[in-house]
Amino acid sequence: MKLTAADIVIETLDTSGPLPMALLLLADPSEKMIQSYIYRSRIYVAVKAEQTIGICVVSTDDADHWEIRNLAVEEAFQGQGLGQLLLQHVIIEASKHQVPHLLIGTANSSVGQLYLYQKMGFDISSIRKNFFLEHYDTPLVENGIPCKHMIMLEMTLR
């Protein structure tokens, strides 16, 4: 069953309180990496019946290029359209702030995510070669593919 905007509330989360680390780790297996960007980002959370079921962390350091650093949906709610609702929310927020470019990165091995982001209108813009080999301690494998490079996708908003 699909979730609609009426089923959830998307709120901004203040980093002074507890963070939904288990949710963040679904999208980024390195807590060290999460700590490096979370405190200088906007955090949007999807809440359903007082439960945080989705998150989208957006780095806004560069006013012309907001970058989605973490997007995750609780496993029980995946595949129900929430990832798309969160992405849509961030696209609208970036447009409201007159941000010209929105970026998102994913691994060369994340074939489902590459499908989702291109379906949402993001276009492949660059490759950060060996990003995962250089920034993560443990070798990562996904869909039987070694996770090595970060594929960057971009959406032009104006």
Ligand SMILES: CC(C)(COP(=O)(O)OP(=O)(O)OC[C@H]1O[C@@H](n2cnc3c(N)ncnc32)[C@H](O)[C@@H]1OP(=O)(O)O)[C@@H](O)C(=O)NCCC(=O)NCCS
């Ligand atoms: C990736 C993620 C955020 C997507 O959120 P979601 O709510 O599951 O996605 P949605 O239901 O909105 O849409 C997913 C679409 O991609 C497709 N898809 C295919 N493989 C997929 C995969 N491995 N992961 C997600 N979506 C996939 C779905 O079929 C769907 O397409 P459709 O609408 O045409 O049927 C979520 O699955 C998740 O948290 N995954 C684990 C963390 C993660 O990988 N984060 C991204 C890191 S780059």
